[in-house]
Amino acid sequence: MARTKPQNVCVRAGSKPPLLFLDVDGTLLPRPAAAPSVEEIDWSAWQQPTNPALSGLTRVLGDRLLGLGCELMWATGWGDDANRVIAPILGLPQLPVARLPEYPGGDYYDDELHWKTRTLVSLxxxxxxxxxxxxxxxxxxxxxxxxxxxRALLHRVDGFRGLLDTDFAVLTEWLLAT
Structure with missing residues (x-):
């Protein structure tokens, strides 16, 4: 897979709202403590409206995300299914979807970078x-x-707890400082 260095062209900070790249699994949908390994998950079933983990999602979470004032974009292996399944539950509009590279079979490349990192910086x-x-x-x-x-904030969420009030406090503080 060819990897190109992202363009280093800056947009004036105040000209557009910040982008917010949003993951789903472990971020909006916390992993259960007894979760199988990533390799054992049936992703075709996981990304369906019948997934029981979706019951923890609410419009309040969607409102909080919208309230950050960012341009939201899905950055998830769910791809377009995030708009089909997750967005309606959260009360979100159809969001742009980051076209990520093919999942490499593990979350990190040989150079130790996450498989999404280069693509998101480029976007x-x-x-x-x-x-x-x-x-x-x-x-x-x-x-x-x-x-x-x-400026960039890469915010790691505890995958067993998902996005919490303390995470929103960090996001809000960073946004107020930009």
Whole structure:
């Protein structure tokens, strides 16, 4: 897979709202403590409206996400299914979907970067952005600092707890400081 370095063109900070790249699994849908390994999950069933984990989603969460004032974009392996299944439950409009590279069979490439990192920085095109995910690591944060000229917050959520009030406090504080 060819990997290109993202363009390093910055957009004036105040010209557009920040992007918010939103993961689903582990972020909006916490993993149960007895969750099978990623390899054992039947993803075709997991991404259906009948998934029992969806019962924890509410419009309040959707309102809180919209209330951040960011341009929301799905950054998830759910792809277009996030708009079909998740968005209506949260009361979100149809959101743009980040076209991610093919899942490499593990969450990290050989160079230790998460499989979404390069794509999201490229999509940001120098704009301020937030990436909320349960798999972000220090390597991703360091790479973004060195390859993205705009402000960025890579916020790791506890995948067994999902997005909480404390996470929203961090997001809001960062947005107020930008």
């Amino acid at each position: 940001a095109e120098g704009r301020r952005f937030i990436w909320i995910d349960d798999e972000i690591r220090q390597q991703d944060m360091a790479w973004v600092r060195g390859n993205h000229c705009g």
